[in-house]
Amino acid sequence: MAKAGDACLLRLEGVRKTYRGSSTKAVDNLSLEVAPGEIFGFLGPNGAGKTTTIKMIVGLLIPDSGRIIVNGKDMVKDPVAAKKSIGFVPDNPNLYNRLTGLEYLNLVADIYRVSAAERIRRTSELLSMFDLTSAAGDIIESYSHGMKQKLALTGALLHNPPLFILDEPMVGLDPRSSKLFKDLMRNHCDQGYAVFFSTHILEVAERLCDRVGIIDKGKLIACGSMDELRTLSNEAEESLETIFLELTEPEEAV
Numbered sequence: 001m002a003k004a005g006d007a008c009l010l011r012l013e014g015v016r017k018t019y020r021g022s023s024t025k026a027v028d029n030l031s032l033e034v035a036p037g038e039i040f041g042f043l044g045p046n047g048a049g050k051t052t053t054i055k056m057i058v059g060l061l062i063p064d065s066g067r068i069i070v071n072g073k074d075m076v077k078d079p080v081a082a083k084k085s086i087g088f089v090p091d092n093p094n095l096y097n098r099l100t101g102l103e104y105l106n107l108v109a110d111i112y113r114v115s116a117a118e119r120i121r122r123t124s125e126l127l128s129m130f131d132l133t134s135a136a137g138d139i140i141e142s143y144s145h146g147m148k149q150k151l152a153l154t155g156a157l158l159h160n161p162p163l164f165i166l167d168e169p170m171v172g173l174d175p176r177s178s179k180l181f182k183d184l185m186r187n188h189c190d191q192g193y194a195v196f197f198s199t200h201i202l203e204v205a206e207r208l209c210d211r212v213g214i215i216d217k218g219k220l221i222a223c224g225s226m227d228e229l230r231t232l233s234n235e236a237e238e239s240l241e242t243i244f245l246e247l248t249e250p251e252e253a254v
Helices: 049-055 080-081 101-112 116-127 145-157 175-188 202-208 226-230 240-247
Strands: 010-017 027-034 039-043 065-070 085-089 163-167 194-198 211-214 217-226
Touching: 027 049, 027 211, 027 217, 039 049, 039 175, 039 202, 049 065, 049 101, 049 163, 049 194, 049 217, 065 080, 085 145, 101 145, 101 240, 116 145, 116 211, 145 163, 145 175, 175 194, 175 202, 202 240, 211 226, 211 240, 217 226, 226 240
Parallel strands: 039 194, 039 211, 085 163, 163 194
Antiparallel strands: 010 027, 010 065, 211 217
């Protein structure tokens, strides 16, 4: 696995974002790097700034200041080139409900200019992995929430992106699909690619991630491997859940 500080697939430099009408920064001077070969977990309480950060990384929001570099491309200055390197699954995917699953995947493949031979191979492989082959000809409107989540993951992986961005990817997945997807993330990184994902399931983050970043009130308050995070605690074998709760504990009113 590559170390942070090597040539990185994702770099945030002093990123800030404040929503109109608010005096509080949703994201405040956030800097981090994700290296090739790395699964990076992005954790924080509700309202900490996780989804805002992810929306800026994928180009859905423009930062007030700072830079976001994806695979060497500036997301603000060269957004199309930057987005070509990203596969993105939001926490609540909005798909084209009147298309069939296969029509949706072909649309995604067209957008990313996936060759005919490659799209057939990748589509067959991914649909089979997520047990969607028999439903591929059905309209998406008839899919359950879990099936829609699996279709969104399939679409995001179709062009084999160097950087996979996921906002709560395990929601709606059955245990078998969740296990397969975790294996897929590791295999993706073994190719020299990277995964950046947010989750509230701290046990998954502890087992799966090479490094973890914890954000609270818009600020990155901790970042590193589990061994590095444990140096912030008094216990050498403390769990990620305990460390997370200690670092994000609300301040008591005076």
